[in-house]
Amino acid sequence: MFIQTEATPNPATMKFLPGKPVLNDRTLDMPTREAATQSPLAERLFGLPHVGGVMLGPDFISVTKTDGDWQQIKPSVLGAIMEHFMSGAPVLAESATVAASGDDEFFDPADAETVATIKDLIETRVRPAVAGDGGDITFRGYKEGIVYLHMKGACSGCPSSTATLKHGIQNLLRHFVPDVQEVRPM
Template identity: 60%
Template sequence: MFIETETTPNPATMKFLPGRQVMADGTREFTDPEAAEISPLASALFSLGDVTGVFYGSSFVSVTAAPGSDWPTLKPQVVAVLLDHFVSGAPLFTGGDAAGIAVPDELDDIGDDPADADVVAQIKDLIETRVRPAVAGDGGDIIYRGFREGIVYLTMQGACAGCPSSTATLKQGIEGLLKHYVPEVAEVRAA
């Protein structure tokens, strides 16, 4: 088995591609060792000591290193953990798959005004078809949180969370796209 690596716009995060499916549906982010306890792979990555974040995409794992960490030293350790996991065929989550595991971030949705159902459908479609694939290419994900009074609330995950260019991505990239196609959008904010 060969694991490819890619840099991301976030210098603290590296993207690892095992050449196979990681998550069947959705994505999953772990920001501390306690949250990672449900995933043997994420727990093993956090046990390396210099890891501060793990993100699972459909076909990749993004790993965020602690400030001051040295990627040339950490990268082979991460690859070894990933190889051990994928070669062994171990489950990604204890107790089955990720289905039914409550993702805390999903509890913080801003919500939508029911009167805006058509606008919300357009926004969600654009995020799903145009924004999420681009963000996944950089080792992250974007989660829709809600639309209220012309403001779209989004959360960046994985390599995109904490990335120096995440504000520019939200404001210049995503906000510009949404405003162009959905005139009711006045602003995009991080939630």
């Protein structure tokens, strides 16, 4: 098994590509050791020194370090990922539930068509680009011209996340959906 790694815009986070599906079409962000009980893989990673966050994506694993140098941390993370996949253990615990996109969303039913367009743009244009950097972004709501998004993984602590939201995503949505006035993190 060969695992590739990629740097992310957030220097505290590194993206690991195990070369096989991790979580199919969903993402699961586990920013704490307590949240990692949903995943034997995440628990194994949190057992390593300096691991402060884990996000599982469709075909990647993002690991956020608390401190230290990636040159010292990376070999143990690679080893833990490789051991997990070679053991045949599941990525998620049987009791784990990954929230489906759409849970806890808010918007006025009169805005359903606008929201559908926003969601389509996020799914087809924004999420693939953000996943390329080891993160994820999901629609949370729309109210009075403001789109609320949730950033996860490498994106949640990235210094560039505000610029990504304000200049990239906001401009994209305004171009295709004139009713959008602003994009805010949630």
